[in-house]
Amino acid sequence: MDFHLYDTTLRDGTQQEGLVLTVGNKLEVARALDTFGVSFIEGGWPGAIPKDTEFFRRARHELKLRKAELVAFGATRRPDLAVHEDPQVAALLAAETSVVTLVAKADARHVNLALRTTETENLAMIRDTVRHLTREGRRVFLDAEHFFDGYRTSRGYALRVVEVAAEAGAEVVVLCDTNGGTLPDELGDILTVTATTGVRLGIHCHDDSGCAVANTLLAVDAGATHVQVTAHGYGERCGNANLFTVAANLALKKRIPVVSQDSLSEMSAVAQTIADITAAQPVRAAPYVGVAAFTHKAGLHTSAVRVDPSLYQHIDPEAVGNSMRTLISDMAGRAAIELKAKELGYDVASTSEVVSRVALRVKDMERLGYAFETAPASFELLLLDELGIKRPFEMDSWRMTISGGRVDASVRLEVEGGHGLGAGLGFTPIAALDQALRGALAPSHPDIVEWRLVSCQCWSLDGSLGKPAATRAVVTVTDGQRRVSTVGVDDDAVTASWLALQDAISLVLLTREPIAG
């Protein structure tokens, strides 16, 4: 089936607060979207936004797309101006894309208040611009902006916009719930009526009512064969329909092959790549691709997934390149500890004494403010301790000085066969300590200088723990292969994060080669 998975991350997605992409960033995102397998990539609005004009110029030389078509976005001609005299329309042609998507008002109220023209002139603007672009050899899609609001206020006019666009040569007319206020029942009803026009319909939803994904699916149920989405649901206000959620729902549940099975199995990695480029923190609970999407905490669920993971998972996580995780918390019993140990690669079923000691220490440490569910590596280190595995180093002493905003740190360690000394320089205490610690370990582990402190987060713990000023710190480090998170608790944030950091580095060192579990 000719079904369009149409991505507008680079245009509508960049309306999200805090999302500021360079032209280089936009090219990188386009490559990731193409690799994933979307059909169309809307790159921006040439002529209106200088950065977007530059994007299309560079894209012509630098962007070799495997499958996707690049699309330029723009508006219908200005009121009372001949289409060939409109510089904005000329800029759309100058972008040299094979497809152009035009936005046009489908709500009479907007025509009057925002465009400040007549309903008749608005239809002429649509007709002229679509015809002009198709004559110039472009495929044209038309975004019927505010279609659903327009349908409510003046149904006949909204439908007329759809028909005029199609008659003029628009290949698809995209019904836009621009303000995101339409609920599923109403959207389904409106789609059903609009489908009787016989025009090929698309759908573009916003999430202001929390229904963007569902509305997109319901539009497909009603006959739409073109869906507009953005990576991670980026977009203005509450965002747009989420590319990843929509693609997986369509492919896995509605059996519409919008992307290949292989692409789908890389989806979580694609999502992470795009989040790395945009520097917007991905939502942990995001459907399909979120870190927590297949994470189990409840005791009953944990024991059931041990029998059969499908009992508490709607799909196999591997189908979208994600994986199942279970969490250790103060509710963890022996079964959860055995399961988590197994997940980490240790078979402790036969050493029931170890399991008992670990369970006891988990409960004790959780009471002090540790939270193992946020730091699985701390649990693994605790397990190794109880299995009698010796730590790779012991801390002898450490100190820091600061001047001019820069922190100097030095550490002295006991390591196998002697001492290790290291010094570090950073803008924060933990960055300087990290460098110093890795310096001290470098003689015996040369590649450790390449490891990286990914993040350090702190929480204040409330007074009920008996330590009014206590802080919980979770530190994440990577050796380039994997990320390891550990937790530390202490009266002050620097010591808490420093303890966590030492544990994280210890764990990576201990688990680089297989350990007898």
Add this chain to the structure above:
Amino acid sequence: MDFHLYDTTLRDGTQQEGLVLTVGNKLEVARALDTFGVSFIEGGWPGAIPKDTEFFRRARHELKLRKAELVAFGATRRPDLAVHEDPQVAALLAAETSVVTLVAKADARHVNLALRTTETENLAMIRDTVRHLTREGRRVFLDAEHFFDGYRTSRGYALRVVEVAAEAGAEVVVLCDTNGGTLPDELGDILTVTATTGVRLGIHCHDDSGCAVANTLLAVDAGATHVQVTAHGYGERCGNANLFTVAANLALKKRIPVVSQDSLSEMSAVAQTIADITAAQPVRAAPYVGVAAFTHKAGLHTSAVRVDPSLYQHIDPEAVGNSMRTLISDMAGRAAIELKAKELGYDVASTSEVVSRVALRVKDMERLGYAFETAPASFELLLLDELGIKRPFEMDSWRMTISGGRVDASVRLEVEGGHGLGAGLGFTPIAALDQALRGALAPSHPDIVEWRLVSCQCWSLDGSLGKPAATRAVVTVTDGQRRVSTVGVDDDAVTASWLALQDAISLVLLTREPIAG
């Protein structure tokens, strides 16, 4: 209408990764939910989780609920055990709530694999437990776990569970999409059939397909009169249907008065209160209550909302206690700057030269890496500079030393009529500098010692800005009344955040009394 808005934040919501609530936290959340006006608050699972047993014990004395009923959650009796001998059922009664919600398997596969009992025994467990609790004077709701999966695999059995529960005396049977995998079309179809049983139905949705809110609404369309939700959609994996989104959709769009108009207009504040208690960062793009829910960035949208905000907003933000914001970015023209200035309370329409200078400086500073959309207070300070308003202090000199993980900072300022000196101690450079700066300003502004540094976030900027190691820092401070965010850019993170902090404190000082704009 007797419609149940049933909140399970304290039970199902706490299955979310990283959500670790003390009993004190749980009591606070219950108070916030009651103030908001939910009908039922599910408090936890007494007997199974020690913290929850303690919660119900303390709730009896410490929790005076205005409107909501507290609910204890638990399971049907164990297989092959008389109901009055089951300690888990006894613990439910011991919680002394007027309502008990029982979870029961509605999927034959789960009965066999997870419960390891027969389908007949499962029905007996439901019948016995519901009868036992109703005889003891409890109102009973029954969560039909995995109902939708069960309907797919063995429709007759799933429906039988619904009927048996109702016959035994359950007031509501709640259809649970426990794994969150059901799409709207299928859910609607199943609800329509199930409604023919004549049993009062509830709905409990998870967001694994991104459809939890829509599915909840579609169930209501099909006749459900009891909706289970959690604050912020907290919950295991991808979370549950979001209380705030569902409540606003039902009240404002479906005209079902689940909470009063007054409560609704406090909803954004309630959402913030609960996020403060759980310490889980609220999603900025969350429908209705998110900081970004009514935020406009696109140039065309910004000029349209100047004409009529309803052109790009699905509801009036004040109806849910939120407000409209517009963003200043490198795309901001004179119109956007005038609008943003007006939003901040300055009428600059008549001083076109100021607007031009501000527009120029915004573009210049954005090129250096500043991002005004994340720091509206920096824009306001820039505006004040161009309006000729003098800063409240100038930095003379500052220094820091660190030892044992503690940072000492000292600053010397020029202030009106002389110098200010201050010293500070903290665990991070910015915390120490913050204290030192406020100390230096305290003689002229005594209440400044109560102000607080809320957060400090840093981003590395890419090489395209010509400064390979540059950092953008955004700092937020509060004087107890409002939060103010400013941005700083420099080669190192400490200086970037220190510049932003000075600006934030300057702005609060400058704008405490009305300024002639």
